[in-house]
Amino acid sequence: MTASGSRLILPLAALFFACFVAPLLVLLALSLHSDVAMKAWTIGNYAKFFTDPFNYSILVDTLLLGVKATLVCLIFGYPIAWLCARASARWQSVLLFLVILPILTSVVVRTFAWIVILGRQGVLNQIAMGLGLVHEPLRLLNTEMGVVMVLAQVQMPLMVLPILTVLSKMDPNLADASRVLGAGEWRTFWKVTLPLSLPGIIAGCILTYSANITAFVTQSLIGGARLIYMPLHIYQQAVGANNWPFAAAISIIFMMAVIAVVAVLSVFARASETYGRA
Amino acid sequence: MTSSIERHSFNRRTLIKAASASTFALAAPRLSWGQSKTLVAATFPGTWSEADRQIILPAFKAQTGASVTQSIVLGTDQISRLVAAKGNKPPFDVAFFDAPQVIDAVRDGLIAEYPAAQSPNFKDLLPAAQNKWGPKITMQVIGIGYNPDKIKTPPTSWEDLWDAKYKGRVGLTALNSQLGIAFIAELNRIRGGTDDNFDPAFKALRELLPNVGAIGANLGAFATLWQQGEIDIAPYNFNFVQTLKAKGVPVEFAIPSTGPVGWSTSLHVVAGATEPELALQYIDLHLSAAIQEQMLKPPFDVIPTNAKVKLEGAITKSLAKTQDDLAKVRTFDWAKLNPQRGALIDRFNREIKV
């Protein structure tokens, strides 16, 4: 590749520097000051965050929320990818279409639909009461379980697609060999398919996890005022309390947390790739 | 290989057609929407944004030919945004404030003095409503909202909220809205606190929490809780109750035994407005007897301030017979409460966090 060809990257790089890196650096700078005019340096904002249980409990709640929602995504998303990989080309397109459609519909629209579904008189309760499963309507809105459910639905396509990519590229001879050697379908799945699809699973988990914990609209519309997660906390401090330096500090801490989780998962991803190759 | 090139190649003609179509589309806004003027005016969520949209906007368009973009923002958030935009173009030209915000706005130089001389309807207002910084257009009152289908005997006192039979049925709203702040302030007063000491209010809140079914993060979410039947009893604003009732939601308003609590609401021209004449005409429209009579009718039941408009309807039934009764509604010392707002919100969020 010629040097002039490499220069094609410059326009986008320049844009990213001006519109992405620079603002983030300013954010970092603001978080280390005590006022918006940036006259006094301080690490007070960070100290305030970590010494106040209210603040770091929000961080912990958010990280745990991500774990729960990602698990649900995995349990329900893997089977879809598995089914899709085995389907004929036409059905694959149909299934994929159905999987992608939600993620392309506005998140506000989808979350709003969930308010209609999860309410006391909503669809889910109508079905549950109608089937006699419960006698009192379930409280799903404004609960963590409700948030987990909606997050899982909203982000599930991000889990399905990477797993599908890996499953489609998997060598079918390996599964055949397993069967020829006498292993049943389940054994083949646990011992051959699942380990080989690990890179896809981890890629899906990375995308889903970061999407789940940063999903502001869903967390606040479904969670309500009592369930405070990091995105709402940032918004409340930035817009509600007008405390920009503190909000900046929370933003930086949040970004660091996401980067840390993604980095850890990426290490697993690289390890799992060699597993398949060995 | 060749067939895929053929299939995927961009036909030069289609490319040119697409390019010219999109350039036209991208340039079009300057053509179509540039014709009429637009005024950006702030309004409160719920009753007021709907009343404005249905009554004021068409009347304004008929009178001036200009359309209005509504900025549906709470009073305190309006103040934040005006402060953030100071020195630059303000995000909206007309501010909609509750009494507490007017104090802060005047102090920070966010609003202009109201040009009463150019406002024909100003002189028809009740004397108390004629304020040099901006006319008072209505009054808001809070009391107890309850679901008459589930609660057969109307509640009579704030203490009813703590009644064990309402476990899990009580609703609250966050302190970002005036409704929330007013409730906490009234709670504090009833439980013996003062403007300097809010401990009694928060102690009472802690005792209330087991009864609380849900807390709305904002007024819209709060309305949803009523609409979906998630809560049956809560502190609520008289006008919001009427608007929800008109939508078929079972809700009624009851005045607590300690008396109703309220505050005035007013309109102002923002300092440095981009369309000051339109802003003035917009506000003046709100003051006219004809418009206030329309706003008085259900489902808005907006309390009028024009002396020529007589009280009627739900107001006389549930609230007050005459304007003199309304003048007796208790209010708070906002100058003392305003500086504590941030701390109160913070304390409230900590108490309610699950």
Added chain:
Amino acid sequence: MAERNSIQWDAVSIKLVFGLLSAVALVFLIAPTVIVLITSFTASQSLKFPPQSLSLRWYTALWDADQMQRAAWHSLVIASWTTVISVVLGTAASLAIARSRSPLLRAADLVFMSPLLLPALAFGFAALIFVNKLGFTPSISFIVLGHVIVCVPFVLRTTLAALSQLDPALLEASESLGGSAWMTFRRVTLPLISSGVGAGAFLAFMASFDNVPVSLFLADERSEVLPIHLWQQIETNLDVRTAAASGLIVMFTLVLMLIAEKFAGLTRQMR
């Protein structure tokens, strides 16, 4: 014989379990969209499902929803500009990245993709602070720039994938026959990666149209965008017109998806 039966049962049971989980998941995925569509046709003022009676009144009410229409127009304009800029800059960058082994370019790739992983809300807030510090007021141009940052990763992903399928022999052949770099690009590369670019453009367009976290900070009343307007309506009014607007968005998305599927083989790009 027993072993063959156990293997048969194995095969059936795995299909059953996975089939059941998939069915639940698919219902879970599609139900909200379908419910919004159906609820938007309700004749009543409240959002109960199933609606007691049907009517088009909320769709006709959209005719008078001036502010919603303005917001929709802003969203369309912003999404179009975002897509154009993302495609041009993203394709150029993909060409550079795909053909180079330099670690600097690999690092750049990572940076370009990071907006997909980092909290967009934090970035939106940072963008607002930055614009403020520079002394500007937020406007449509700034919103477009902010959107490009969060939407260009989609173009990069699909274009890089398409480029990786490209046989370098074709490019060598074109150059050895005397074609300039630009001509090689226009006549050989571009047609072959066009569906990848097209899919990326489509995804970037939808991502910009639906974007909330960046628009939340950079958009104000004069540049109001549709998702924020809808959200505000949900938060303030619970208006059924919101359901009708949502219904329109769903139909709009469906139509665009079908077009993208036909012309750029969208689902094929996703595999």
